[in-house]
Amino acid sequence: MRHKLDGLDWKILDVLQQDGAASAADVGDKVGLSQSPCWRRIQRLEETGLIRQRVALLDRRELGLNFLVFAHVKLEAHAGDSLDAFRRAIADIPEVLECFVLMGQVDFLLRIVAKDVEAYEALFFKKLSQLPGVREINSMMAVSTVKETTALPLGQLRAELG
Known part of the structure; x- marks a missing residue:
């Protein structure tokens, strides 16, 4: 730290x-x-x-954003500007709340909100599948939320740091 x-x-x-x-x-x-x-x-x-x-922190459901999706994205290539082009493009999609670079079989993990399955389908075909360098997107719908927090484990961290 x-x-x-x-x-x-x-x-x-x-x-x-x-x-x-x-x-x-x-x-x-x-x-x-x-x-x-x-x-x-x-x-x-x-x-x-x-x-x-x-x-x-807004309640997405109260605002009508009932559809929560986690999407794994694989790119065609990792060379050149493909990663940067994808990063720049994903930053302009407001439904994408978070985007993480991963190591392993997929390149990115996205957390996405939409009004419903139809709205997500439109987002998928009009924007996500058109992003630069995208080879494959696997979408998983969240059925319910077990835990959702923004609070970091400060007590544990403080104890570890002395």
Whole structure:
């Protein structure tokens, strides 16, 4: 880890990953600091990049995005600009929430949302299958969600780092 954190920093990070909208005063109350020193610590954590951004997590189902798909993508080739061209193109598709480069039998893993199967089918044929260098896409629909979190295991990490 590149940044030295003390016990208060760890507590602040834990509070903020549970409630990113919490004010410095609210966070300070929970970690035992007054507002100003807490605000300074939060600013430092943001400046160092440990806190990338604070966002609202939206409920996709409440917004009508009921179809969640995980897609494995294989490219034709890995040489030249094919990887970069794919990366640039995938960044412009808002339904693709996450894209990971993998090692193994597939090249990318995508997490995709759509309104329904018809909307995904249109996305698949009009955009995904047309991406540069794509040889094969295997789509898997998520039936239900067992666990979904954005919270990192800070307690475990802190214990391991001492």
